[in-house]
Amino acid sequence: MLSKSQINLLKSLQHKKFRTEHGFFLVEGRKSIYEFADSAYQVDTVYQTYTSDPKLLNLSRKINFQQISLNDLEKISSLKTPQDAIALVKIPDWPALKTETLRKSFTLVLDGVQDPGNLGTIIRTADWFGIRNIICSEDTVDVYNPKVVQATMGSLSRIKVHYTNLEALLRSTGLPVYGALLNGNNIYTTNFGDEGLIVMGNEGNGIRPVIEKLVSRAITIPRAGGAESLNVAIAAAIFCSEVTRNTLK
Template identity: 50%
Template structure:
């Protein structure tokens, strides 16, 4: 049985403050945990209702009711694991890099990480206000892709003012992405769900691109940031 203190420290990891303080994050569900175990991530402890046949120091068998107490899910899925948050790597300077300027919704970030995995994009650089990629809802939505895509957080103004890569940005009034010259090595900036790319970041963007709207004049104002990212990454990669 888990002690009150154990439950408290595990549920504390739902909060970014505690994740950063302890350098730990939580993943749930047998399939996600198995994906994470087969990566370079370091397991701290596994709490499970079914044995994974790991070293017994790392595996603790618990009851369904204990799992319910520590889970973030409405329907807990057999196991919860605590992993070390990997060391922040040096910011990438080559290849294709996706930059997120204040994406706030965990589901959107999770979907975007999964999209990058699909399109072979290894690096995402986020503004410090972007939702934490170790948020349990993000981890859930990535379906294991978090092990193959590096997500870094930094001051975007500094990063974008020093990068030598061409910087593209998604805007409502940019040039038609279908006819624009795109590059295989570059940076693509996507903005916040409600406000798009912020003014401070806009200054650093060399090419403004848009997805043309085919609908009626009164059609939807904008696309969701995850679906817009899907379409733009598809355009950059297919050429």
């Protein structure tokens, strides 16, 4: 049984302001919770209609379990059809990014992506292709937004998402900076080498001019039909596929 103030606190985590204030976010669904418990994230408490969960206990002895009513579970959930369990997970404070960490790999850099479904899908796709880090501008949608967490389908547990001043970052890394832009080099004939940052822009406005200036190579997905643009998660997926295809043979 949860008190009214506990329910209010948990519900408040649907808003970024309260996630920042309390330092926690929610993960819904047993399958995703298993993946977070088996990751670098710290699962604090699992709220569920059962008393404990042998599989989770096996993954971590530090997790608290609280049995709650289905009614309370529905009150905390951000989903139309709530799943079987909800976990309170600590917002991590990843060590500051060093260029060394990003060497010999590809990293997605998101400049102002706004749609939670797009960010979630980008994280899930990056995880499929073995990308380990995603760097977001400070105005990119918050990765601990419940819609983002849900759309990652558990992949958020394996990907480190950093928020930073992109201008400062791009000026300092020394890595090749590829940008998804119109009128750039054909992506299919570009040799991406074995490392680099791939900048994707905002849904409506693309990459900001100040960031575009720091792109060392503009890259374009050639168009054969009539659509004016590609969805940003789709474009990001095609970049992930192209930069890794030679290693996936």
